[in-house]
Amino acid sequence: MNTTIGLFLLQDGITNGAIYALLGLALVLVFAVTRVILIPQGEFVTYGALTYATLASGQVPGTARLAVAMGVVAFGLDLFMRRRSLRPALVGWSLALNVLLPVAILALTLSFADKQTPIAIDIVLSLLIVGTIGLYLYRIAFAPIAHTSVLVLLIAAVGCHLALQGIGLVFFGAEGQRGPPLSNAAFTIDPLRFTGQSLAVYAVTLALIAGLWLLFSFTLYGKALRATAVNRLGARLVGIRTALSGQIAFLLAAVIGAISGILIVPITTLYYDTGFLIGLKGFVAAIIGGLVSYPLTAIAALLVGCVESFSSFYASNFKEVIVFALIIPVLLLRSLATPAADEEKD
Amino acid sequence: MRQRWPVMLFALVMAAIPFVPGMPPFWIVLLDNIGLSALVAMGLVLLTGVGGLTSFGQAAFCGFGAYTTAVLTTAYGLSPWLTLPLSLVVSGLFAVALGLVTVRLSGHYLPLGTLAWGLGLFYLFSKLEFLGRNDGISRIPPLQIGSLKMIDPDTIYFAIWTAVVLCAVLTMNLLDSRTGRAIRALRRGHVAAEAFGIHPPRAKLLVFIYAAVLAGLSGWLYAHFERAVNPTPFGVQPGIEYLFVAVIGGAGYVWGGVLGAAIVVILKEVLQGYLPLLFHGEGQLETIVFGMMLVLLLQLAPGGVWPWLIRRLPLKPDHKRIDPSLVLPPRERPVAASGALLRIEHARKQFGGVVAVNDVSFGVDAREIVALIGPNGAGKSTTFNLITGVLSASDGAISVLGRTLSGASPQDITKLGVSRTFQHVKLVTEMTVLENVAIGAHLRGRSSALASLLRLDRGDEAKLLAEAARQIDRVGLAAQAHMLAGSLSLGQQRIVEIARALCADPVLLLLDEPAAGLRHLEKQRLAALLRELRDGGMSVLLVEHDMGFVMNLADRVIVLDFGTKIAEGTPEAIKTNPDVIRAYLGSVA
Numbered sequence: 001m002n003t004t005i006g007l008f009l010l011q012d013g014i015t016n017g018a019i020y021a022l023l024g025l026a027l028v029l030v031f032a033v034t035r036v037i038l039i040p041q042g043e044f045v046t047y048g049a050l051t052y053a054t055l056a057s058g059q060v061p062g063t064a065r066l067a068v069a070m071g072v073v074a075f076g077l078d079l080f081m082r083r084r085s086l087r088p089a090l091v092g093w094s095l096a097l098n099v100l101l102p103v104a105i106l107a108l109t110l111s112f113a114d115k116q117t118p119i120a121i122d123i124v125l126s127l128l129i130v131g132t133i134g135l136y137l138y139r140i141a142f143a144p145i146a147h148t149s150v151l152v153l154l155i156a157a158v159g160c161h162l163a164l165q166g167i168g169l170v171f172f173g174a175e176g177q178r179g180p181p182l183s184n185a186a187f188t189i190d191p192l193r194f195t196g197q198s199l200a201v202y203a204v205t206l207a208l209i210a211g212l213w214l215l216f217s218f219t220l221y222g223k224a225l226r227a228t229a230v231n232r233l234g235a236r237l238v239g240i241r242t243a244l245s246g247q248i249a250f251l252l253a254a255v256i257g258a259i260s261g262i263l264i265v266p267i268t269t270l271y272y273d274t275g276f277l278i279g280l281k282g283f284v285a286a287i288i289g290g291l292v293s294y295p296l297t298a299i300a301a302l303l304v305g306c307v308e309s310f311s312s313f314y315a316s317n318f319k320e321v322i323v324f325a326l327i328i329p330v331l332l333l334r335s336l337a338t339p340a341a342d343e344e345k346d
Numbered sequence: 347m348r349q350r351w352p353v354m355l356f357a358l359v360m361a362a363i364p365f366v367p368g369m370p371p372f373w374i375v376l377l378d379n380i381g382l383s384a385l386v387a388m389g390l391v392l393l394t395g396v397g398g399l400t401s402f403g404q405a406a407f408c409g410f411g412a413y414t415t416a417v418l419t420t421a422y423g424l425s426p427w428l429t430l431p432l433s434l435v436v437s438g439l440f441a442v443a444l445g446l447v448t449v450r451l452s453g454h455y456l457p458l459g460t461l462a463w464g465l466g467l468f469y470l471f472s473k474l475e476f477l478g479r480n481d482g483i484s485r486i487p488p489l490q491i492g493s494l495k496m497i498d499p500d501t502i503y504f505a506i507w508t509a510v511v512l513c514a515v516l517t518m519n520l521l522d523s524r525t526g527r528a529i530r531a532l533r534r535g536h537v538a539a540e541a542f543g544i545h546p547p548r549a550k551l552l553v554f555i556y557a558a559v560l561a562g563l564s565g566w567l568y569a570h571f572e573r574a575v576n577p578t579p580f581g582v583q584p585g586i587e588y589l590f591v592a593v594i595g596g597a598g599y600v601w602g603g604v605l606g607a608a609i610v611v612i613l614k615e616v617l618q619g620y621l622p623l624l625f626h627g628e629g630q631l632e633t634i635v636f637g638m639m640l641v642l643l644l645q646l647a648p649g650g651v652w653p654w655l656i657r658r659l660p661l662k663p664d665h666k667r668i669d670p671s672l673v674l675p676p677r678e679r680p681v682a683a684s685g686a687l688l689r690i691e692h693a694r695k696q697f698g699g700v701v702a703v704n705d706v707s708f709g710v711d712a713r714e715i716v717a718l719i720g721p722n723g724a725g726k727s728t729t730f731n732l733i734t735g736v737l738s739a740s741d742g743a744i745s746v747l748g749r750t751l752s753g754a755s756p757q758d759i760t761k762l763g764v765s766r767t768f769q770h771v772k773l774v775t776e777m778t779v780l781e782n783v784a785i786g787a788h789l790r791g792r793s794s795a796l797a798s799l800l801r802l803d804r805g806d807e808a809k810l811l812a813e814a815a816r817q818i819d820r821v822g823l824a825a826q827a828h829m830l831a832g833s834l835s836l837g838q839q840r841i842v843e844i845a846r847a848l849c850a851d852p853v854l855l856l857l858d859e860p861a862a863g864l865r866h867l868e869k870q871r872l873a874a875l876l877r878e879l880r881d882g883g884m885s886v887l888l889v890e891h892d893m894g895f896v897m898n899l900a901d902r903v904i905v906l907d908f909g910t911k912i913a914e915g916t917p918e919a920i921k922t923n924p925d926v927i928r929a930y931l932g933s934v935a
Binding site for chain 1: 461593633637
């Protein structure tokens with residue numbers, strides 16, 4: 001191997017790694033706040049990417065309708081759970097959030113279909129659609145069992161992954177899709193060629209990491225989310241609405257997932273089930289980061305991306321084996337460094 | 347054998363099913379699949395539900411079992427019966443290798459770790475040349491007894507369900523034994539288990555191997571059932587599905603694994619069969635509905651269907667019979683090298699910049715009740731943890747019976763005859779009081795896991811239970827012996843902890859706030875019990891906040907404040923000690 005190939009692989013690895021970093025961050029966020037290991041994160045990626053690609057081709061993505069359907073179910077659940085204390089204000093708020101919002105988004109989507117719309121509008125619509133899906137997903141699937149063990153939540157997450165992946169196939173078909181790039185700019189610093197798209201990947205990743213860090217360190221909402229993560233009951237006692245924290249975490253995760261999807265769909269063809277594997281690599285990063293640390297997760301994600309690109313060059317057959325085996329020494333080091341002092345209560 | 351009749355009935359019913367006239371062959375295939383899945387799920391019940399170790403990788407162990415027999419029977423022409431032990435051994439060996447790495451992982455790293463190597467192994471199966479890559483291996487010979495070839499689903503049915511019933515019985519045997527209690531104690535964390543001589547990593551590795559061997563068996567059967575193998579059924583998706591099966595059925599229950607397998611296999615079959623008819627075969631509808639039903643089921647019965655079902659059946663759990671005439675021989679005691687039982691010299695424990703225990707020295711002699719008191723944060727519990735080996739001292743020396751404990755593990759210290767209770771009760775809430783107390787006698791039992799599997803441990807086991815019953819009687823909880831520990835009041839749970847500690851036959855009993863949560867009469871009874879123990883030759887060191895209780899009971903009182911010993915003496919002397927009064931009430935400003 002010469003330096004040029006090495007640099008190419010490095011560049012490729014960093015671009016992929018940045019995406020894994022985003023997903024890893026979302027996973028850490030959701031786990032920290034809700035204890036859910038978010039297996040459906042990959043579906044947020046595919047939904048985001050394919051919704052964007054569908055919108056860009058002038059069609060109405062099925063996900064917009066899915067958001068409405070999920071919103072209606074969430075509204076029904078809200079009514080059912082609070083059937084003993086239905087106050088008009090609560091019903092109105094729930095109706096607005098769960099029904100009117102997705103209906104409005106659907107209406108917007110319909111009105112923009114068949115028209116040549118700027119990419120920006122497609123992106124905003126995709127984020128809105130996938131974001132609301134994330135919001136309702138928590139309300140429907142996880143809020144009712146928020147008190148149960150990590151294991152039960154995990155299994156529920158797997159159930160969601162299966163359902164969402166199946167729905168993805170129905171909406172987007174088995175064919176892969178590509179979306180238009182965010183920018184066609186490109187320049188060369190010999191020997192490497194930088195495209196606007198890959199620069200966008202770096203910029204967005206950095207911005208999101210910084211944003212999350214600011215959110216969690218300096219805002220009341222961020223602190224409330226962290227408090228929920230540390231102690232649910234304690235957080236409730238001081239007046240934090242833990243269900244809301246969960247929804248916010250899922251909303252953020254869905255939006256981050258969708259952003260990653262939109263960032264990669266111009267680079268690689270995405271299929272309805274591609275997200276799962278991408279999500280899992282985000283996982284590897286998140287695990288290396290210990291499911292708690294944002295900067296560590298980001299660095300680990302870059303490492304995962306580079307290991308992947310180099311092993312695809314040297315031993316392409318065993319690329320996945322190598323990436324997933326990477327986790328084991330790290331896990332070992334981690335659990336040796338922090339001896340098992342965890343006293344599980346569930 | 348009287349608890350065995352439901353199992354026998356079940357075995358008979360299962361044996362009769364293929365002979366029911368008009369039984370559709372399709373149902374038999376379903377039952378075969380249920381059996382195969384139930385075997386894996388049973389291992390997961392033990393691993394996840396009982397031992398608290400979540401694994402996504404069980405399908406990979408099926409793969410080891412299946413590929414072992416596939417390679418050996420096709421490439422080397424071995425008989426399938428010969429490959430059975432080999433399949434199990436290969437699965438077991440890989441379990442040892444992966445288990446050594448994985449079971450040390452704590453908390454959520456563990457399931458994610460298994461997910462990672464599960465994925466890795468799947469890709470390995472599909473890339474290796476001698477395993478046939480993605481195409482796998484076909485033309486595997488069927489199982490054969492004499493001239494009977496098990497080619498049809500309804501002949502291999504017997505092989506599969508014999509295995510299921512046999513493994514269910516073995517698993518139940520294992521759970522209902524000394525080793526089983528050790529495994530069940532793992533869920534409540536390491537500290538309590540270690541305090542009674544259990545080695546959590548060893549116990550975890552054991553269940554890990556056991557679950558892997560069951561999965562390997564399922565894989566072996568699968569290979570001869572399908573007569574072909576490819577990587578797909580050994581990937582992560584099936585691995586996740588096995589976990590479903592266990593969780594849906596009820597992760598803590600052996601039969602929950604079987605029930606869960608039935609639910610999941612039938613549900614999938616029904617969905618695959620009928621949904622396309624209803625919706626004209628659009629996409630992967632069955633996965634969508636399957637996923638949704640899973641979430642719904644978990645919301646309705648988060649503990650699984652089996653316990654939910656059992657609660658609705660008029661079944662009474664039968665009590666263990668105890669033969670009070672059996673006596674467990676007393677533990678061999680190390681001979682005291684010096685006079686004092688426990689000696690603490692200049693012990694110091696630092697957590698970062700905080701000195702929790704600062705240069706504390708005291709001793710406990712034989713036949714003595716010593717109380718350790720002090721305001722909150724005085725370092726009493728830390729001192730306890732230093733003595734029992736949960737924490738190691740930053741400086742100073744602690745010795746029991748003249749043996750210095752530097753670096754000794756909690757298990758070693760228990761063996762010396764130091765036994766303890768916990769400030770925050772650490773009982774296995776879903777086990778009966780009797781079983782919890784029997785954990786205390788763990789080190790006094792000898793039976794191995796293998797003996798337990800085969801029920802060769804009954805003599806030993808009956809003695810352990812008799813001893814546990816005796817200690818429960820001694821602390822006055824005989825009426826509650828067969829109740830679940832979690833259903834007792836907190837005060838009673840503390841007393842159960844004392845019985846458990848007594849079961850270890852200690853020379854020194856460490857009690858961390860034993861009187862908290864007790865009513866007045868119960869306190870008096872506890873004090874009487876402790877005096878009786880002292881008169882019988884035991885020493886007691888207790889941490890307590892209830893001054894009335896301490897002052898009436900203790901022979902000697904040691905007062906700690908901010909990690910430092912400020913006084914030591916008889917209760918009368920302590921009551922009037924100005925330093926103690928200052929520490930508790932503050933000085934007159």
